[in-house]
Amino acid sequence: MARLPSNAEPTPVSTGVGLRAEHYDDVLSRRPGVGWFEVHSENYFGAGGKPHHYLTQIRRDYPLSLHGVGLSLGAAEAPNKSHLNKLKGLIDRYQPFLVSEHLSWSSVNGRYLNDLLPLPYTEATLEHISGQIARVQDVLGRQILIENVSSYLEYETSTVPEWEYLTAVAERSGCGILLDVNNIYVNSRNHGFDPLTFLNAVPIAPVQEIHLAGFTVNRFDDGEILIDTHNQRVADDVWELYRRAIHRFRAVPTLIEWDTDVPPFDVLLDEARKADTIRSEKRVRVA
Amino acid sequence: MSGLRKLQQAFADAVFTGETTALAQTVRANGLTGPRRLQVYRNNMFVSLTEALRAVFPVVEKLVGNEFFAHAARQYIQTQPSTSGDLHDFGGSFAEFLAPFPGADQLAYLPDVARLEWAYHEVFHAADHEPLALESLAAIPAANHEQIKFALHPASRLLQSPYPILRIWEVNQNEFDASDEGKATIDLDAGGVTLLVLRRELDVEFRPLPPAEFEWLRHLATANSIGVATARAVEMDPDFDLDTVLMRHVTGSTLVRAYL
Incomplete structure (x- = not known):
């Protein structure tokens, strides 16, 4: 799978925010200092x-990222x-710097x-979804990122x-990884594992x-x-996990998502600033 | 992938019907039971698809109340499942579903209100289009004028109802000022409406049209020539004034392309 460059834009450093219709006017009139926006592809x-x-x-x-939920x-x-x-x-129309979908x-x-919806994590489904992703990348003529749900x-x-499944999908299909740190935390609580085990098992290179x-x-x-639910602020435990993620994966573009009960734009900006602050912390000792 | 397809089929059936016992055998209990875990997905699906309908049909919801709307939405989702990964496609048959739906069947105007809201939704998202270039019309020889056909704006729909659905829609908007006594009451026998739903730039407009003018546009929309359309309109209204109506819909961007 040839990895085509997405476009000539430099990868944004500061935190991005999910763009919602409620904030169009705010964004256009204030031009807030966020690094980039992400939209749900299907909304367009x-x-x-x-x-x-x-x-x-x-x-x-x-810069813009397209995040699909329906493929x-x-x-x-x-x-x-x-x-x-x-x-x-x-x-073609918007030349996004990233295009992503889900491992579901x-x-x-x-x-x-x-x-x-979750898949059974077996060799058969791994081979199947990796093939599907590879074919989608061929049609789109570019690499996509796949997110853990x-x-x-x-x-x-x-x-x-x-x-291991997520890692293998990236290896076999040539896709990148969109690491949802909140989803790692949610699953660690729902299924009973250490979120750091997940974080530390994911290879650094594919995470974009x-x-x-x-x-x-x-x-x-x-x-x-x-x-x-994407309807409230990021939890403290997830910020802590994010700190560990940044320590491992370094300056990966980070996005604040908020999809229901969407608050005033300033609340999203405030969350984005928190992420910026964590990314700019000097490498403190994290085990 | 027959194993995966079977599992996904069983998963979807369990989520749609609530019969989760069999599928729960394939799910790790690990604290919460399998049925409880599947119930989360069942709930998510009904909530997100109901929200999608609620976003498109706010006036229908206002007319029947939140509780009844949720009940009707649930039945609709079950009997006519979503067939697209784009939630904006969901709800196109909701009007037809509501017509015989027990409890809603007494509100005879409800399906037409739903059609109006679906038309609004479609027109909101439909393609932009340049206005008709008058030179292209001028270039057609006079001898062929009767044969000209017109394409309507992609963001336009024609809608008619025996009920005053535009009034119903208007008084059920959040910004409607009901303090003006008498304005908020609707006489269902006041007569129907023939409507053009159109988005010229960003905002969707509803324009009530005289029946002959509506009929004229309806013929053009089905690729009849302007000669045929005008003959029908004149049958309905001998005073039908082609020049005025044509100019209104050309300058108003209802008609965006002329061809022979």
Whole structure:
């Protein structure tokens, strides 16, 4: 798989923010000092109108990353052609410095659950999704990043840990890794592992982006489960894990995600500043 | 990948139906039970697809109430599942679903309100287009004028209803000032509406049209010539004034391309 350069723009150093329609006017009038923006690709699959009007203007001043949620790369079936073509059109139109998708599935026999569903981590599914990713990269003519997802169950049939699976997918398909530090933390709590085991098992070279977001704890009488809701500030434990991640992966572009109950833009800026601060800390001793 | 397809099929069935017992056998219990874990996915799916419908059909939701809307959405999601990885595609058949839906079937106007909101949604996202170049019209020889056909703006839809759905839509907007007595009441027998939904630049507009003018555009939209369209319009309204109507829809960007 040839790794084509995304474009001539330098990789942004400071933290990026997920761009939401609620903030279009704020961003255009204030030109806030964030490093870059990321959008959900599908929000711009429409042909025209306001979404493109705003994104075109914002793209003039900021690097952009396209983050897809609907390609269903882990499905038994091949990715939907029309979906893939729309993504390709969007890449041509906006020249993003990064394009990413998820290590998950969301459809079966053309029926969509529109969620990021977990795969059994087996040799057979590993080979399958790696092939799907490689073919998508061929169609798009560029490398994509694949993100580890939050999950709420594990399959009895899984034979390898998630971190080994993620690493192997990158090796076999030639994709990069979008490491979602919040998802590592959420899964460590949901499935009972040490998040540092995950972090330290992921090779440094493929990691080209980091995601940070807030989760919600759902409590039941027989236990609790962490849900990746993207509706609040990043948790303290996740900031700590991020500090470890930066120590390992260095200056990887980092994104603050917030998708529901979207707060005023300043709250996102404040979260971005926290990430900037952590990245600029001198290398303190972290075990 | 037949093993994976079988698992994904069983997973989707469990999420859609709530029958999680069988699939739960394949899930590690590890604290919470398998059914509890699958329930998270079931909940996520219904919540996110309901939110997608809520975003497109806010007036329908206002008319039937949040609780009933959630109930109807749930049934809709189950019986007519999403078929796209782009949530913006979900809901195109919601109007038809609502028509016979128990509880909503008494609100005869509800499906047409849903059609209006879907048209708004489609027009909001549809392609931009340059206005019609008048020179292209001038270049067509007079002898062929009757045969000219027009393409409508990609961000336009024609919609008609026997109910005053535009009034219903307007009084159910959040910014509507209901303090003006009488304005907020709607006479369902006030008559229907023939509407052009159009986005010329950024904002979606609703324009009620006289029936003959609507009919004229409807014929043009189905690739009939202006001669045929005008003949139909004049049948409906002998005073139909082609020059005025044509100019209005050319300068107003309803008609964006002329061809023979």
